[in-house]
Amino acid sequence: MTVSRVSPRPALPPAAYRVVTRTADGPGVATLVLEPAGAALPPFAPGQFAMVYAFGRGDIPLSVSAIEGERLTHTVRAVGAISRALHDVRPGRTLGVRGPFGTGWDLSAAFGRDLLIVAGGIGLAPLRPVVNAALAAPGRYGRLHVLIGARTPGDRLYTAEAESWRAAGARVGVTVDRPDGAWTGDVGVVTGLLDRVAFTPARAAAFVCGPEVMIRATARELVHRGLAPDRIRVSLERTMHCGTGHCGHCQLGPLLLCRDGPVLDWSRARPLLSVPEL
């Protein structure tokens, strides 16, 4: 089945949000806290994304990396013109925001289970609210494992916050691809950390986000360890334009990822990712 491509409908105008704080989070990465400068958008759920507009440049999809009341937090890595403009924005400036868009992680489906949160690079951003929500509800879930892969020690995100996750009882593992002289931790791909995690497949759920190659390797390993594919939630990326299921830019097989994703069960994502150039 293919998705018919229709002309983009005029998108809703973006809501104005003011940048309250900007925190540098490693080379080329910044975390922005935004508050409504007028009417607030409807509430976002962890895993959903906004189309964030740098005036005069354009808009890009960014996941929410924290949600506090009407405030939205986004962590942006500068890779091109728009993400660079958002990365460089200063407190006090106004951005346009549309949303909320897409599916969320649906943490409630994992009540009572051990949680395996596996993140590569900027993929930790959409998973951060999952970690914080799990820690805010002690007793609702089993053990919380957070496995983080970064290119270098300097590329790790939320380093101070990761310490607070440890202090609150999460088992946090971090590995880097390229260590520096001071690094004494793990080196290698994030799937290597999974070997040291003990979990009962029938009582676990996994949430995975990162580069597609890392998602495939992690999901494959989790299935190999006995986790059911519909207990593995992954967040996928495709180019997005409208965010509302009308332009077809984000098509993946029969799905429009802005509407049917970005978060999918591995049972649904796996067959689509195994077809080259889909």
Ligand SMILES: Cc1cc2nc3c(=O)[nH]c(=O)nc-3n(C[C@H](O)[C@H](O)[C@H](O)COP(=O)(O)OP(=O)(O)OC[C@H]3O[C@@H](n4cnc5c(N)ncnc54)[C@H](O)[C@@H]3O)c2cc1C
């Ligand atoms: C649902 C969803 C949620 C996302 N959440 C976040 C988020 O929370 N934080 C964040 O930083 N990014 C996130 N992204 C990715 C982000 O939208 C892109 O990095 C952005 O669209 C790039 O736009 P640009 O105009 O700056 O660069 P472009 O001009 O589009 O790209 C510049 C160069 O970077 C490459 N590029 C584009 N996207 C990526 C990418 N994702 N990774 C590596 N290289 C890339 C391009 O191939 C090109 O070579 C998300 C994407 C999706 C679909």
Ligand code: FES
């Ligand atoms: S259909 Fe337009 S971005 Fe998904």
